Amino acid sequence: xxxxxxxxxxxxxxxxxxxxxxxxxxxxxxxxxxxxxxxxxxxxxxxxxxxxxxxxxxxxxxxxxxxxxxxxxxxxxxxxxxxxxxxxxxxxxxxxxxxxxxxxxxxxxxxxxxxxxxxxxxxxxxxxxxxxxxxxxxxxxxxxxxxxxxxxxxxxxxxxxxxxxxxxxxxxxxxxxxxxxxxxxxxxxxxxxxxxxxxxxxxxxxxxxxxxxxxxxxxxxxxxxxxxxxxxxxxxxxxxxxxxxxxxxxxxxxxxxxxxxxxxxxxxxxxxxxxxxxxxxxxxxxxxxxxxxxxxxxxxxxxxxxxxxxx
Amino acid sequence: xxxxxxxxxxxxxxxxxxxxxxxxxxxxxxxxxxxxxxxxxxxxxxxxxxxxxxxxxxxxxxxxxxxxxxxxxxxxxxxxxxxxxxxxxxxxxxxxxxxxxxxxxxxxxxxxxxxxxxxxxxxxxxxxxxxxxxxxxxxxxxxxxxxxxxxxxxxxxxxxxxxxxxxxxxxxxxxxxxxxxxxxxxxxxxxxxxxxxxxxxxxxxxxxxxxxxxxxxxxxxxxxxxxxxxxxxxxxxxxxxxxxxxxxxxxxxxxxxxxxxxxxxxxxxxxxxxxxxxxxxxxxxxxxxxxxxxxxxxxxxxxxxxxxxxxxxxxxxxxxxxxxxxxxxxxxxxxxxxxxxxxxxxxxxxxxxxxxxxxxxxxxxxxxxxxxxx
Numbered sequence: 001x002x003x004x005x006x007x008x009x010x011x012x013x014x015x016x017x018x019x020x021x022x023x024x025x026x027x028x029x030x031x032x033x034x035x036x037x038x039x040x041x042x043x044x045x046x047x048x049x050x051x052x053x054x055x056x057x058x059x060x061x062x063x064x065x066x067x068x069x070x071x072x073x074x075x076x077x078x079x080x081x082x083x084x085x086x087x088x089x090x091x092x093x094x095x096x097x098x099x100x101x102x103x104x105x106x107x108x109x110x111x112x113x114x115x116x117x118x119x120x121x122x123x124x125x126x127x128x129x130x131x132x133x134x135x136x137x138x139x140x141x142x143x144x145x146x147x148x149x150x151x152x153x154x155x156x157x158x159x160x161x162x163x164x165x166x167x168x169x170x171x172x173x174x175x176x177x178x179x180x181x182x183x184x185x186x187x188x189x190x191x192x193x194x195x196x197x198x199x200x201x202x203x204x205x206x207x208x209x210x211x212x213x214x215x216x217x218x219x220x221x222x223x224x225x226x227x228x229x230x231x232x233x234x235x236x237x238x239x240x241x242x243x244x245x246x247x248x249x250x251x252x253x254x255x256x257x258x259x260x261x262x263x264x265x266x267x268x269x270x271x272x273x274x275x276x277x278x279x280x281x282x283x284x285x286x287x288x289x290x291x292x293x294x295x296x297x298x299x300x301x302x303x304x305x306x307x308x309x310x311x
Numbered sequence: 312x313x314x315x316x317x318x319x320x321x322x323x324x325x326x327x328x329x330x331x332x333x334x335x336x337x338x339x340x341x342x343x344x345x346x347x348x349x350x351x352x353x354x355x356x357x358x359x360x361x362x363x364x365x366x367x368x369x370x371x372x373x374x375x376x377x378x379x380x381x382x383x384x385x386x387x388x389x390x391x392x393x394x395x396x397x398x399x400x401x402x403x404x405x406x407x408x409x410x411x412x413x414x415x416x417x418x419x420x421x422x423x424x425x426x427x428x429x430x431x432x433x434x435x436x437x438x439x440x441x442x443x444x445x446x447x448x449x450x451x452x453x454x455x456x457x458x459x460x461x462x463x464x465x466x467x468x469x470x471x472x473x474x475x476x477x478x479x480x481x482x483x484x485x486x487x488x489x490x491x492x493x494x495x496x497x498x499x500x501x502x503x504x505x506x507x508x509x510x511x512x513x514x515x516x517x518x519x520x521x522x523x524x525x526x527x528x529x530x531x532x533x534x535x536x537x538x539x540x541x542x543x544x545x546x547x548x549x550x551x552x553x554x555x556x557x558x559x560x561x562x563x564x565x566x567x568x569x570x571x572x573x574x575x576x577x578x579x580x581x582x583x584x585x586x587x588x589x590x591x592x593x594x595x596x597x598x599x600x601x602x603x604x605x606x607x608x609x610x611x612x613x614x615x616x617x618x619x620x621x622x623x624x625x626x627x628x629x630x631x632x633x634x635x636x637x638x639x640x641x642x643x644x645x646x647x648x649x650x651x652x653x654x655x656x657x658x659x660x661x662x663x664x665x666x667x668x669x670x671x672x673x674x675x676x677x678x679x680x681x682x683x684x685x
Contacts, residue, residue, distance in 0.1 A: 053529055055529055078530075078531040088521070106530050
């Protein structure tokens with residue numbers, strides 16, 4: 001963990017009526033560190049981030065930003081934070097520049113910074129376009145621009161690319177990647193896209209049901225998975241049942257009957273793959289397609305919870 | 312696409328919309344239950360055969376009263392009570408189907424009668440320049456027409472005098488006595504109410520529903536500035552709307568402001584404060600525009616019906632009138648009418664101005680106490 005912690009979360013709990021949204025979370029984010037809270041919907045990511053943003057108050061536990069709590073230090077914390085909520089619709093009939101000017105006024109910033117931000121988020125051509133006429137990706141870049149207006153030391157982005165197409169998502173990643181290189185801003189990003197966490201963040205916390213399941217750098221998370229490869233295959237035969245792969249199978253195969261697709265993990269591809277081919281043949285089955293890939297965060301999440309990140 | 316498939320799709324869409332509505336209790340209440348309550352309230356108010364009270368001034372310049380004798384012959388009871396020295400006749404026309412019409416006749420001098428007419432307390436003035444009663448009213452006022460028709464019926468039944476339907480009417484066309492003179496200040500008041508209530512309440516609820524309010528507050532926006540800016544813009548819009556309406560009324564109907572411009576401005580500011588406070592109070596919690604619609608209507612509609620914008624609230628039962636006079640819209644409309652038609656100054660409107668201001672500030676404070684920013 002970095003030497004200068006900018007965000008410290010200690011033993012935080014939060015409930016809404018009967019729902020325990022966050023159950024004893026601890027983590028620290030260092031200066032300049034990009035951290036992802038990765039988990040499926042309902043994992044408690046948004047609640048956690050909203051507590052850091054000061055929008056929600058924890059039931060118990062402590063949240064410090066630059067060593068200060070929200071209760072007594074609102075005036076000091078607000079100026080160093082930039083944030084983007086999960087879903088915000090801005091004023092439809094304001095254009096991009098006017099929207100940024102409005103939010104810039106909350107920080108006492110002038111049009112010079114607004115123009116800078118328009119360049120940073122790549123909305124130069126859309127500066128006079130009404131918000132209502134922007135695409136999903138452009139709106140998200142506008143939201144990101146608003147979050148960056150005050151050159152925040154702490155950037156909190158709640159699912160900034162959810163619902164965006166791959167191109168728009170990559171555009172947001174590129175802006176954040178540049179920010180990482182050029183500034184000392186720390187980032188907490190919530191996402192259920194593993195690629196996003198992998199691409200942008202140097203520390204990842206995997207959450208589910210309000211708890212941390214596993215955390216660390218990508219290397220740390222995959223220590224146990226080193227050298228492992230995932231094999232995904234489909235068969236020419238249709239309607240193959242799960243039971244087919246349960247008796248005397250030398251591998252642990254997860255078979256999806258709906259997709260007619262199987263997944264297994266292999267440690268030594270060159271030795272184990274021929275065995276797998278033999279096994280398939282022995283069952284009277286024929287491979288239709290087969291791909292091998294490295295282990296992903298989604299595979300890790302499945303191994304921890306039995307579910308996909310996007311479930 | 313086969314017919315069955317198409318109908319199935321239609322059916323599923325209907326089911327989805329029904330579920331969407333039924334599963335949102337607030338929407339259900341304001342969309343279904345509230346209109347039932349509303350129709351119940353209005354139904355009771357307008358379908359029960361309540362007595363309609365009409366007040367008619369008789370100008371006391373005649374010596375030999377033909378009107379007096381006609382009224383007595385028609386069944387009027389004389390001297391039931393005295394009102395500021397004037398003798399009062401009361402005449403009741405019974406009608407099981409239409410409801411009873413009760414006429415109160417006052418003796419007034421010309422000046423008193425004109426003030427009562429300008430305030431909407433009366434809509435027909437009776438006098439007797441020769442040997443026949445004469446009816447003075449604005450023919451474009453439908454309520455005055457009804458009073459006239461009922462009165463002529465009484466007189467025709469009670470005497471041999473031939474009431475000439477045209478010749479015995481003296482149309483009131485002098486500025487200040489016409490129906491339009493009564494209507495314009497009321498419309499001005501209603502415009503301020505509608506614009507403020509819908510503009511502010513709906514604006515706040517919509518921003519809350521879009522989570523924009525949450526976003527702005529999370530970005531260090533000063534909450535007080537947000538409200539002050541919204542109210543200032545609404546105030547400016549109301550000012551322009553009111554100025555245009557006054558200009559239009561002057562150009563087309565030759566309506567002028569008889570009283571003090573300062574007084575009018577004070578009432579205008581107080582009315583903005585009053586309705587802004589109410590708007591903040593009713594929009595302080597909900598994030599659903601459907602619920603907002605219902606809440607705004609529950610405040611706005613009764614005032615539109617009861618505050619005497621189109622027809623005088625003096626036609627409602629006497630016991631209700633003091634309550635109706637305290638409604639914010641009534642206070643604004645009455646104060647504006649007194650300035651426009653009667654030439655009132657600051658002193659005459661100071662009480663309604665204070666009542667509106669205090670009411671507005673109080674509702675604003677309560678609204679802010681419960682206001683949901685997140």
